[in-house]
Amino acid sequence: MSLSDDNTVTGRAIRYARVGGAVSGLAARFIGARYLGLDLDRDQHAGDLTAALGGLKGPLMKVAQLMATIPDALPDEYVRELRQLQANAPSMGWPFVRRRMAAELGPDWSTRLQTFGRHAVHAASLGQVHKAVGLDGRELACKLQYPDMASAVEADLKQLALVFAVYERTDKAISTREIHSEIAARLREELDYVREAKHMALYRALLAKEKGVHVPEFVPELSTGRLLTMGWLEGQPLMEFREAKLERRNAIARNMFRAWYVPFYYHGVIHGDPHLGNYSIREGDSINLMDFGCVRVFQPKFITGVIDLYNALKTGDIDLAVHAYETWGFTGLRRELIDVLNLWAEFVYAPLLKDKKQKIQEEKSGLYGAKVASKVHAELRRLGGITPPREFVFMDRAAIGLGSVFMHLKAEINWHRLFHGLIDDFDESRLARRQKQALTKAGLPLPGEENR
Numbered sequence: 001m002s003l004s005d006d007n008t009v010t011g012r013a014i015r016y017a018r019v020g021g022a023v024s025g026l027a028a029r030f031i032g033a034r035y036l037g038l039d040l041d042r043d044q045h046a047g048d049l050t051a052a053l054g055g056l057k058g059p060l061m062k063v064a065q066l067m068a069t070i071p072d073a074l075p076d077e078y079v080r081e082l083r084q085l086q087a088n089a090p091s092m093g094w095p096f097v098r099r100r101m102a103a104e105l106g107p108d109w110s111t112r113l114q115t116f117g118r119h120a121v122h123a124a125s126l127g128q129v130h131k132a133v134g135l136d137g138r139e140l141a142c143k144l145q146y147p148d149m150a151s152a153v154e155a156d157l158k159q160l161a162l163v164f165a166v167y168e169r170t171d172k173a174i175s176t177r178e179i180h181s182e183i184a185a186r187l188r189e190e191l192d193y194v195r196e197a198k199h200m201a202l203y204r205a206l207l208a209k210e211k212g213v214h215v216p217e218f219v220p221e222l223s224t225g226r227l228l229t230m231g232w233l234e235g236q237p238l239m240e241f242r243e244a245k246l247e248r249r250n251a252i253a254r255n256m257f258r259a260w261y262v263p264f265y266y267h268g269v270i271h272g273d274p275h276l277g278n279y280s281i282r283e284g285d286s287i288n289l290m291d292f293g294c295v296r297v298f299q300p301k302f303i304t305g306v307i308d309l310y311n312a313l314k315t316g317d318i319d320l321a322v323h324a325y326e327t328w329g330f331t332g333l334r335r336e337l338i339d340v341l342n343l344w345a346e347f348v349y350a351p352l353l354k355d356k357k358q359k360i361q362e363e364k365s366g367l368y369g370a371k372v373a374s375k376v377h378a379e380l381r382r383l384g385g386i387t388p389p390r391e392f393v394f395m396d397r398a399a400i401g402l403g404s405v406f407m408h409l410k411a412e413i414n415w416h417r418l419f420h421g422l423i424d425d426f427d428e429s430r431l432a433r434r435q436k437q438a439l440t441k442a443g444l445p446l447p448g449e450e451n452r
Contacts (some may be wrong), residue, residue: 003018030447031175033310034217034230035364037347038346039143044157047067063184065210065418082159090126091119091120091123091128092120092123092146094118094119097118097130099146100144100147100209100226100227101142101144101227102117104226104227105222105224105227105399111294112134112135113132113133113134113135113140113222113363114132114134114135114137114224114386115132115133116130116132116133116142117130117132118130121141122277124144124189125434126144126145126190127144127145127146127150127226128143128144128146129141129142129143129144130142130144130231132223132229134219138219138231139231139232140222140229140230140231140232141216141229141230141232141233142222142227142228142229143193143227143230144226144227145191145193145227147225149191150191150394153187153188153191155237156181157183157187160178160180160183160339164179166179167300173380177387178387178388178389178390178393179388179390179393180396181390182390182391182393184276185271185390186294186394188306189293189294189295190293190294191226192225193223193224193225193226193227194223194225195444196224196228196292196293197218197220197295198266198443198444199229199292199293199442199444200215200218200230200292201218201443202292202295202438202439202442202443202444203215203263203271203292203337204217205438205441205442206262206263206266206267206269206438207262207263207289209256210259210262211254212251212254212255212258212259212286212287213255213258213259213286213287213289214232214233214282214286214287214288214289214405215288215289215290216231216232216288216290217230217231218230218232218233233280233282233288234282234288234291235279235280235281235282235288236280236281236282237276237280237281238252238276238279238280238281238405238408238409239276239408240269240281241281241409242408242409242410246410246411246412247371247409248285249409249411250288250411250412250413251285251404252281252409252411253255253287253405253409253413254409254413255285255286255287256279256287256402256405256419257402257405257406257413257418258418259271259279259287259289260274260304260398261419261422262401262422264303264395265303265422265423265426265431266422266431266434266436267434267438268297268299268300268302268303268431268432268435268447269295269298269394269435269438270295270296270298270394270398271289271292271295271298271397271398272294272295272296272394272397273292273293273294273401274350274397274398274401274402274404274405275401276405277291278290278291282398294394295396296391296394296436297439297444297446297447298391298395298433298447299391299447299448300428300429300431300435301327301428302391302395303426303428303431304327304330304426304428304448305323305324305325305327306324306395307326308320308321308323308324308327308421309321309345309349310349310352310353310419312324313342313345313346313349313353314353318335319360321338321341321345322338322340324383325338325341328391328392329389329390329391329392330386330389330392331387332386337380340376340379340380341376341381341386341404342370343375343376343379344372344376347372348396348399348400349405351415351416352415352416352419353416354416355414355416355417356414356416357413358407358410358413358414358415359406359410359411359412360403360407360411360413360415361403361407364418379410398407445448
């Protein structure tokens with residue numbers, strides 16, 4: 001069965017009925033408040049939206065979590081509420097699991113394993129994970145996709161477009177058009193476990209020399225387009241290490257930094273979902289990196305732009321900053337907009353610019369970058385708004401997500417030297433060669449060779 005078989009008119013209609021009433025009704029209240037002068041308690045309204053989304057499995061819940069991590073995509077009241085959505089949704093029961101496994105591997109699926117855990121060890125928005133043991137004695141993780149997810153994705157993306165449209169009626173600081181396009185592309189990719197298996201193989205190759213990072217091994221004979229089986233990686237949640245000795249916390253932070261940025265600066269690839277459930281900590285403070293559904297591949301010139309902007313901020317070169325933003329895809333830039341964009345860039349790059357040990361953020365705010373993001377948002381609204389390019393969305397999200405991790409760890413590191421260890425011998429043409437070789441070997445297209 002192909003992935004498109006699940007994207008049916010009936011499936012979408014059922015999803016619209018479940019989601020549409022909740023989201024559309026809340027949207028109508030928001031519009032009424034804006035245009036009819038009705039009173040609207042935005043905190044209460046945001047709470048109602050979270051309650052409506054929290055009862056749903058599927059992509060809209062995942063998108064809600066995602067939007068809470070993209071600066072300025074939604075008002076503060078909504079971000080605070082959406083952060084409360086938990087990744088561990090209630091799992092589907094054994095009768096469901098048994099039917100799904102039979103549908104993917106055939107009626108004799110249980111004979112292909114020594115054991116298979118009836119209860120999910122992790123349940124999220126698009127699927128759930130069961131621990132198993134293979135016939136060869138290997139411990140395995142079986143990631144099983146929920147049924148009808150293709151229909152759910154398309155229905156939920158339409159609802160997300162509605163939420164964005166309502167928001168932009170009242171606040172034009174950030175155009176969400178490209179943000180929606182990028183989220184839609186990545187969500188559709190997350191449904192394709194064949195592609196995710198290729199991403200996993202890609203990351204095993206890219207991080208093969210990183211002793212502090214571990215990537216699971218794909219098990220093809222027990223996998224399909226909706227069942228992804230891989231080697232089991234034992235580890236503990238990162239939040240259990242917040243009170244560990246500083247030396248351990250710093251070691252974990254260094255390994256996280258390299259897990260995300262070695263692929264980025266050497267091959268133009270980034271893991272776009274630094275969610276707490278997507279990695280764990282092993283003995284020796286190395287990390288397990290998991291869940292490769294959301295991976296972004298960039299044109300080599302985009303990485304050059306990242307480094308150009310760093311050098312522009314370091315030297316005060318406005319022309320180089322403009323060149324970097326234009327390389328990323330920003331358009332219609334004028335001096336005032338450049339100054340506002342640089343406010344955000346100076347915050348993101350700040351730990352990299354100073355050659356000293358420091359925390360990722362000196363402020364004791366509970367949210368990484370919240371104060372700066374609020375100021376940038378206000379200035380963009382005053383200047384008439386801006387449209388962030390698609391490629392910017394997940395790079396920015398990774399930076400903020402990792403910053404939040406480093407803040408939780410209270411790590412004190414010389415980020416400048418970590419960064420320069422990756423970029424000092426940077427060469428765009430060499431990155432392009434590395435990228436082509438790695439993607440070709442993994443069976444993945446080069447950026448620009450597919451419709452994103």
